[in-house]
Amino acid sequence: MSSILYENKKIEYQVSGSGQSVVLLHGYCEDKQMWDHFIPLLPAAKYITIDLPGFGNSEVVPNISIKKMAEIVFQVLKELDIEKTILIGHSMGGYISLAFAEKYPNHLMGLGLFHTHPYADTEIQKRSRDKGINFLENNGVAHYAKQLIPKLFPMGFTRFNNFLLNNLIYRASRFPVEGLIGGLEAMRDRPDRSEVLGNLNCPVHFIIGKKDTTVDEKRALEQTTLADNSLIHILPEVGHMGMFERPKKTAMMVGQFINHCMQNTDI
Numbered sequence: 001m002s003s004i005l006y007e008n009k010k011i012e013y014q015v016s017g018s019g020q021s022v023v024l025l026h027g028y029c030e031d032k033q034m035w036d037h038f039i040p041l042l043p044a045a046k047y048i049t050i051d052l053p054g055f056g057n058s059e060v061v062p063n064i065s066i067k068k069m070a071e072i073v074f075q076v077l078k079e080l081d082i083e084k085t086i087l088i089g090h091s092m093g094g095y096i097s098l099a100f101a102e103k104y105p106n107h108l109m110g111l112g113l114f115h116t117h118p119y120a121d122t123e124i125q126k127r128s129r130d131k132g133i134n135f136l137e138n139n140g141v142a143h144y145a146k147q148l149i150p151k152l153f154p155m156g157f158t159r160f161n162n163f164l165l166n167n168l169i170y171r172a173s174r175f176p177v178e179g180l181i182g183g184l185e186a187m188r189d190r191p192d193r194s195e196v197l198g199n200l201n202c203p204v205h206f207i208i209g210k211k212d213t214t215v216d217e218k219r220a221l222e223q224t225t226l227a228d229n230s231l232i233h234i235l236p237e238v239g240h241m242g243m244f245e246r247p248k249k250t251a252m253m254v255g256q257f258i259n260h261c262m263q264n265t266d267i
Contacts, residue, residue, distance in 0.1 A: 001057070004079050006072050009059040013050040013076050020109075020262050021046045021082045023073060027091030027116075028183050029148055029172045031056030034090075038243045041251035043258050048085075050076055052096070054179020064182045066092075066190040070099035077107065086261050088112030088205070088254065091214070091240065092183060098193040101200055110261030112205040112254065115212055115240050117223050120192040129188035133181050141180055145172035152240040154211045164244060197226035203264065204230045205257040207250060209238035231257050 003012045014032060022045045024035045032049035033056065039047050051058035052069055061068065073096065077085060086109050089097030094116025101111050121129065136144050149168050150158050158165055197204060204227035208220045224232045233253045235242060242250040 002079075003058075004072075004075055006053070006068075006075060007061055009053060009061045010057075011050065011053060011059070011072055011076070012057040013048060015046060015048050015080065017044060017046050019045050020258075021048060021077075021080070021085040022258055023048045023050070023077070023085050023087045025050065025073070025087070025089040025093030025096055026052065026055065027089075027093050028187065029055075029145060029175070029180065030090070030168075031171060031175075033171065034168075034243070038247060038251060041248060041255070043255045045086075045258060045262075048076065048080070048082075052093075052183075054182050055175055060176055060178045060182060062182075065186050066095050066099045067103070069096045069186070070103055073100055074104055074107070083107065084109050086110040086112070086258055088114060088257075089116060090114040090243070091116050092187055095187060095190055095193075098196050099190070102193055102196045105200060105202075108200070108202045110203045110205065110257060111200060112207075112257055113223070114207045114250075114254075115209055115215055115242060117215055117219050118193040118197055118226070119219055119223070120190060121188055126188050129184045132184050136177050136181055136184075141175055141177050142169075142173040144180065145169045148172075152214065153245065154237070154239040157239065157245055161244075194223065194226055197223065198228070200227060200229075202229070203257070203261055205254070206230060206232045207242055207253060208232075208234045209240060209242055209245075210234060210236045211239040214240045231260065 032051050053061040087097045094113045
């Protein structure tokens with residue numbers, strides 16, 4: 001494992017493979033380990049996974065924001081002397097990917113949005129984030145993770161995959177409460193970045209789960225009209241965690257996008 005310092009806080013990352021760089025960003029209440037089973041299913045490349053601040057083995061950064069997390073991704077790339085990358089973000093990782101695309105568009109070869117979208121929180125969603133913060137303050141991370149993580153999967157999936165769910169809950173339960181609260185605040189306060197998709201010159205990949213209860217289907221589909229050069233996959237039986245629910249199928253889709261970006265570096 002390697003690390004950088006951001007605002008004097010340790011941010012841990014991992015590099016595997018060689019060749020064209022691909023950054024995979026985890027979502028909320030996750031860490032870089034979520035990609036360990038997924039990377040072997042993808043085309044040969046240099047895969048970079050990062051524990052975002054307050055998650056995994058990275059320290060909490062006070063007053064964290066989605067924009068700051070994008071800066072962290074850029075600092076990791078600078079540390080590795082990488083000029084251009086393919087950036088793929090899951091859920092909160094997608095929000096960070098869009099913030100990266102807004103600030104560093106010339107450093108992108110491709111942008112992958114994995115069960116995510118560019119829109120700001122609605123007022124209802126903001127109130128839900130605040131309820132989550134209050135729950136964390138009063139009940140701690142373990143109880144919060146037990147409630148949150150099963151909701152990310154369709155009911156039928158959770159019934160037959162207890163080991164996976166318990167592992168994800170266990171890992172999330174180890175994160176500091178300040179990290180989870182910081183993540184909720186960062187997501188709650190992020191701006192709308194839908195214009196970013198219209199301004200990008202690189203390919204954009206959308207993976208949408210029809211059974212995703214955390215991403216509104218109407219908004220998920222609406223975002224696909226914003227990018228000029230896009231690859232769109234809609235999965236009828238998948239919720240919010242396609243990399244676990246349908247690993248081979250989603251890896252095939254992501255691999256197709258990675259190959260497309262590598263073959264179209266002039267786009």
